[in-house]
Amino acid sequence: MQIGDTAPDHADTRSTTLFSDRLAAVGRRDLPHDPTTWDGFASLAHVVVSRRGRTRDRIDDLLDTQHRRRHVAFTVPTLALALGAVAAHPLLTVAPETLTGHVLPAHLRTYPLPGPTPPVPAVLAWHARHDRDAAHHWLRGLITTTLTPAP
Numbered sequence: 236m237q238i239g240d241t242a243p244d245h246a247d248t249r250s251t252t253l254f255s256d257r258l259a260a261v262g263r264r265d266l267p268h269d270p271t272t273w274d275g276f277a278s279l280a281h282v283v284v285s286r287r288g289r290t291r292d293r294i295d296d297l298l299d300t301q302h303r304r305r306h307v308a309f310t311v312p313t314l315a316l317a318l319g320a321v322a323a324h325p326l327l328t329v330a331p332e333t334l335t336g337h338v339l340p341a342h343l344r345t346y347p348l349p350g351p352t353p354p355v356p357a358v359l360a361w362h363a364r365h366d367r368d369a370a371h372h373w374l375r376g377l378i379t380t381t382l383t384p385a386p
Contacts, residue, residue: 248362249362250361260347271348272349274303300350
């Protein structure tokens with residue numbers, strides 16, 4: 236089971252969209268540049284979350300529209316590792332706002348991105364072999380109930 240921003244395209248994988256969210260930058264409160272401006276955002280070193288080790292994502296597409304590039308210091312497979320890196324160093328990562336808003340230590344904060352971005356879906360995915368597994372069904376329900384915003 237995983238939560239990502241795209242539905243897997245494998246025939247043996249199931250998925251459901253839990254919610255859509257805005258992206259936000261996350262970094263220390265004492266960053267040397269203001270990440271809410273294009274120049275400040277691009278001048279900071281970034282940690283990219285990618286399970287496949289990709290260094291380019293939708294943020295680079297956004298920067299391309301502003302004729303800017305960023306320096307990716309490294310990639311990590313999970314948001315938890317990215318948050319650990321930005322807590323220890325003057326780095327920046329980008330994450331769904333809802334997933335970071337309540338779990339950040341006091342010396343970290345979210346920053347609005349310098350420009351608008353389309354909403355990003357939070358997609359819960361699992362292998363089809365777990366469809367009839369009662370414990371797995373319960374866990375999917377708990378995750379859905381916990382993460383789906385109230386109407």
